[in-house]
Amino acid sequence: MSKLETSLIHEGEQFNTTNSVVAPIYQTSTYFADEDIASFAHAATAPKYPEFYHRHGNPTNSQVAAVIARLEKTEDALVLATGMAAISTAMLAAVQAGDHVIIQYAHYSAVLMFAREFLQQYGVEVSHVDQTDNAAFEKAIRPNTKLIYIETPSNPNLDITDLEFIGKLGRDKGIMTMIDNTFASPINQTPTDYGIDVVVHSATKYLGGHSDLTAGAICGTKDFVEKAWRRSLVLGASLSPFDSWLLLRGLKTLALRVRQINENALTLAQWLTKQPLIQKVNYVGLPSHPQHELAKKQMHGFTGMLCIEVAGDNDAVQFERAQHILNNLNVFSNAVSLGGVESLIAHPASMWGASQTEEQRKKSDITTGLLRISVGIEHIDDLIADFEQAFKKI
Incomplete structure (x- = not known):
């Protein structure tokens, strides 16, 4: 496997089927169908298929996702229109009504709003804990706990959550663990090294790096990313072709x-x-x-x-x-x-x-x-x- 700096430049190049050194912007909402009906049916149903309809996938989005998955050491990744689109889509792919989620007191404010004004209104129970207290996470677990959602360093107060402890706790209890890795960036922190299942990002921030785009990313197993992709089809927060291209450019210098x-x-x-x-x-x-x-x-x-x-x-x-x-x-x-x-x-x-x-x-x-x-x-x-x-x- 190439070193990280090389992967930032070359990962996912198979999705650029042109002779252009820089990936093109595929500024199209739809693609010509194959004459073969079976091929068309496959394109319509295959996860993240890059040349069917933009809400399903886009060649540049696929290339960007490959780079981010390589950074976070996950099997796959999905890119969406904003960081909150990624966070909300990932959480909705992990829980349903009747489930219980553990989150921290210190989170990006929109996450706290999502937990308070969306999850709880739709029948998902939420508990808040002090992220600096490992015992608090374990104490908060209930029989219906399905997700532990963390952010470290936290926004804005820069508290740290013990990744090794949370990764092991999730594995031992059969609970999915998910982290917002935006503040650290994959250069500074690789949560999957500690057993964290899913990594989300506001790619608007360090990944893009030039304050000229909004984007989000979900990184995890192929199965989970496919589940999140299916949620995204109905939630509709697709990453635009131009923002996808800007993100790919920004990642090269990350x-x-x-x-x-x-x-x-x-x-x-x-x-x-x-x-x-x-x-x-x-x-x-x-x-x-x-x-x-x-x-x-x-x-x-x-x-x-x-x-x-x-x-x-x-x-x-x-x-x-x-x-x-x-x-x-x-x-x-x-x-x-x-x-x-x-x-x-x-x-x-x-x-x-x-x-x-x-x-x-x-x-x-x-x-x-x-x-x-x-x-x-x-x-x-x-x-x-x-x-x-x-x-x-x-």
Whole structure:
């Protein structure tokens, strides 16, 4: 098998049946049928068939899926229109009414909304646990538990879930395990090495890497991916041909981008720990992170995501200082999303205020002074200088 960097360039090339070095954009909704009725029937029913109808499959989508499956060391993968399309489709392929799901307190906010406003309304029971407490997962298991869904590092507070423990727990209890691996990226973390069954991504983030597309991915066994594909046919969140092509292009530089981002993030985190205006830096690559040793054990790199908590005597002061920092940064843009080549910063309490209760924010440690940073590939000297000049204006 080729090394990862080579696979990012060449995996799935069998789906490009042209002589073009760069895969074409198959900008078509439908394909000419074979004159043979049996062949047409096969195309209409075969999972992910790339040349029947776009909702079923697309040659570029197939190539992208092959690359992502190689990255996550799974048998197959399915690409969809958004990260939430991938997450919701995968979860609906795993559970049904009467089942029980275990999730964490700390998740991407839309996942918590999906659990609260969709799963439970359709008869799926949901339990929330502290992801840093292994015993809490085991204690939450019921006779009808069918899925343990985790996210590590978590968004935005960067807590770590013990992958080896969860993988073994799932196998021992006969429960499917599923992880959102977006924050880490497959360069920094390979959950299947620890027995996790299904991996999902917001491919909008590190996999695409240029903030110019939305996409999601589901990685798992051929049987599970086929089941998820059948769900996707009726849910309808197909990945567009152009976004698929952009994703394929972005994946080619994934290893290079993530390694530079990792380096920048660690240096920036170390510098921020020395700044009087910052009372806390939460980065899994720092020895001060309470789960640093676990992160070292299960991650190959420490990601480009970090959180800082602005110093202040009370919430109002923290909020005001956080606002000043956001207003005065020039290189860092105040924007949602993450994982791109450009550095971004956001205020989670404002971003998710409408979708999370106060209790949920407290359990996820989302304070008024918390800022989430997605470090890009700019020169580290410029990133540090940007914070320096912003701090001087407070």
